[in-house]
Amino acid sequence: MTPDLRVTIAGVEFANPVMTASGCCNYGEELAQVFPLSKLGALVTKSITLKPRLGHPVPRTAETASGMLNAIGLANVGIDAFIKDKIPFLEKQKTKIIVNVAGATINEYVEVSARLADIGRVDILEINISCPNVDEGGLEFGQSPALTEKCIAGVRKVFPRPIIAKLAPNVTDITQIADAAHQGGADAFAVINSLVGTSVDIDTWRPRLTNNRGGLTGPAIKPIALAMVDKVYTKCKLPIIGIGGISTYRDVIEFLLVGATAVQVGTALFVEPDAPVKIVEGLKEYMKTKKLSHINDMIGKVRKYT
Amino acid sequence: MTPDLRVTIAGVEFANPVMTASGCCNYGEELAQVFPLSKLGALVTKSITLKPRLGHPVPRTAETASGMLNAIGLANVGIDAFIKDKIPFLEKQKTKIIVNVAGATINEYVEVSARLADIGRVDILEINISCPNVDEGGLEFGQSPALTEKCIAGVRKVFPRPIIAKLAPNVTDITQIADAAHQGGADAFAVINSLVGTSVDIDTWRPRLTNNRGGLTGPAIKPIALAMVDKVYTKCKLPIIGIGGISTYRDVIEFLLVGATAVQVGTALFVEPDAPVKIVEGLKEYMKTKKLSHINDMIGKVRKYT
Amino acid sequence: MTKPSCEDTTLVRARDLHHGYFSFTFAPYPRVAECHPGSFVHVQLTSTDIYLRRAMSVASVNTRRHELEIIFKVFGRGTAALSRFTTGSKVNILGPLGVGFSKPRSTYHPVLVAGGVGFPPLMFLAQQMIDDGMDPKNIHFFYGGRSERDLVERARIKKMGIRFYPATDDGSLGDKGLVTKSVEKFIKDHHAKERLRLYGCGPEPMLKAVDELGMQYGVAGQISLESPMPCGIGICLGCVVKLRVGGHARVCCEGPVFEIGEVVL
């Protein structure tokens, strides 16, 4: 009996729980050269904004212990070019398409989302209220329950299909933000985006990023991400997509056990672009060995000490 | 010309900016077997509470990518045994002595601090309002500006020498907590304590810590710690002791450049117990090469992009 | 307490003992003379992507050649990384650590109970007892494992001339069943006639059984424990065990060797 890897979030069924993380797979074209995207549960695009953005000057990435910092600065082609140049490619892919949306104002989020509402092939929106690399708002939305609710509610009005709220880890209590997003009409949470970090070159005394700071990602943050998924799963009521430092199927199982229904793979794609394929294979093998018939048999099943 | 490594915080002069971090050197006796403690700027003791504590059951540590989780649970001998059994040893050490204080209630902090006020050899108190491993308060103090101020103000009344507030990183805006501690009468900030994290054993489906979660420390968190020191240095007014993932003199220089006056070495002591000695040597060499006469020539001197 | 120090040393001999077991010899290690049976060293792995050191019991020393031997079994990431070191690799060793076994007077009949990868410190203990003048015939070495392949270095142990009692779960070698079953039978048969001393090192269930046997039959002795050990020198408090009397003890400092009946297992 081959294990069943399908999961359902907000009525959308995914072939497996493994997605690519926003900003780590561009619009999918490059990864499609490495493996057929049908191997993915879903592809999540780079954050799309109203206008095209070049992002911050290089250096805008830096390596750290078991991770990296980035301050790409939401570089993207903008909604017009996205619809014109990228959607035709995405429409042909045999996987679910999640478009990540970002903005400097609530209006921008709503406008971009409204444009995407017309494109049936966009299965889900992921609202990035948590990018630490833009000055004009990004982080602040995700750090304020009121703004979070308002932003999600705005998008909710114009987008008829499911909405994922991507939460910031840089907060005192992530469940407050999660509840606000729920209140605003979100259907699921993505937990977590990157953590604010920095690094300095001790030869030049310059920050290693022209933005002076960036987002920390990779295996280094996995324990933090797991604790946040655990907390949201315990206290909040929507399905969770776990993100942070996942590079093997073993990492995925940890996320499932603490309550994630699906996961996203980010930085690991830079080291092993075919990581999602290996992860799906690994999950299958693990489930066979453990005699688990369905992914659901693991979700939230961590045996906590009492 | 040998470089001058002395730094002064709240009127106390330290031979160099390198201290051991609380909970990573017990009460100093074991490290004294490895190197003379006079090599340190200061020794910071394990958190002391009113009553002795055994802490959480093992496993209470777990390894992670470039770091570790711990949920020791403030195991310590309690204030009575500390004064009776540990102070005599500490009195003989030729380094500054910083005693870290923790408690479940503000009263407990104040009582422990009052007892330590009588012991002249205790140069400074470090108030741990940020330990993520106790249920009864710890973290919550450090996450609330009001409680932080009240706690520090309570200690301020009974302790006549300098007070360091050790801040929690698990907050939306660390500068709010810092300002509250300042308001309460703190003389300096220690930034940061560990980040909440967890890890699950995928064979047993058990958390790797009996406490279900713990504090993440080690090189993995360095970029986060640096960003927090940078933020506090930019917005707040007291001297900063930088902590988080320091294992070499290069790490220390990064912390100095973003604004730390001194630093503490924690988890690295587990891997290289003589790390502080090597770090001080490395700092001297670096300063010679860079022709810097004084540590102050580096503090806050990062050349940010504008 | 011996003062621990970090020493750069070289892997001079790597023997594959098969079935996942390896013997690594490091030299020159300046502190061999201070290593006792039950002592352990903390081996640095940061040249791989592993952050914390791994504790390894001393399996033997050659004081003249300043050689230190450890024997390990590939279990998880740490030991897997260790096993990939090749001869000539520089390895940093923190040691010598811990309080080892106390040797019995020569009138005793020591009963050594090893489970799986717990045998190295007991092999070291047997060797030192012989070196100290004990009659090898009085040393009883019980060695248990799942099956024959788990009992490595048998020839070497037998060569010491001691009495050797293998036991395997599947009966492929020696007694079939848990090694402690064989030990119990031995104690029953001998403890009235001879002054026995129990020494145990192996997995926790085995140690628990040894501990209980000792208490039940009134045979004194010691067991060597394991615990997750971030620092190995007593500064992290991560490795504690509960004592029957007197709270916690650190396995790395007060142990790893404890008296039978001392610890809550």
Place this chain on the structure above:
Amino acid sequence: MTKPSCEDTTLVRARDLHHGYFSFTFAPYPRVAECHPGSFVHVQLTSTDIYLRRAMSVASVNTRRHELEIIFKVFGRGTAALSRFTTGSKVNILGPLGVGFSKPRSTYHPVLVAGGVGFPPLMFLAQQMIDDGMDPKNIHFFYGGRSERDLVERARIKKMGIRFYPATDDGSLGDKGLVTKSVEKFIKDHHAKERLRLYGCGPEPMLKAVDELGMQYGVAGQISLESPMPCGIGICLGCVVKLRVGGHARVCCEGPVFEIGEVVL
């Protein structure tokens, strides 16, 4: 665009070229035939404690023996870790990546300008031009470095029979001063008579000078750029450069080779 793939390969030959330079040959690498001068591979270092891959230009290939050579200089942690790999080590290589140099027609006189560790792709380019039938005497190889010791593999380059012009800052070999000074003199002397093509690879200031020379004297050509490269395959957007026209380009995908005059340096 060639489809990149991750391939496990073995370090079969490690040559210490001295002064911090190493030549590593990997085999079997199944995709040698798809490696072009200017192509690079992304070398995994996770068996050490380094998380991201490191980009390395292809220095040569042996298609028959499926060998791939890279040449690198120890610069920071990444290349230091790489240099510690020993023959027989398994190394994962992601490649082949990037858009390489376009070879000139045989009527041109290519002028190759290498700075320090920028020489490997140009050496590969020279070799392929010769293999394609170009007269070695028409290939001009300028090679600059701080001093003689920085100009490694000279014998190998000269053996190709091409014209070789070393230059060192300290005058210890060839012209004294920046290599681009020598190049400028050469262009001045030759660009009226011969159809030159410039090819540059080296540190950014050198590339900037080559770029300016090309534009000033109207000599077309290409330069190969470096940039921090987390992914190497176009998905992270970390490696961009600014184009004079048309916004950003990714060095890993649209480059690393760009036309002279194309990029804002």
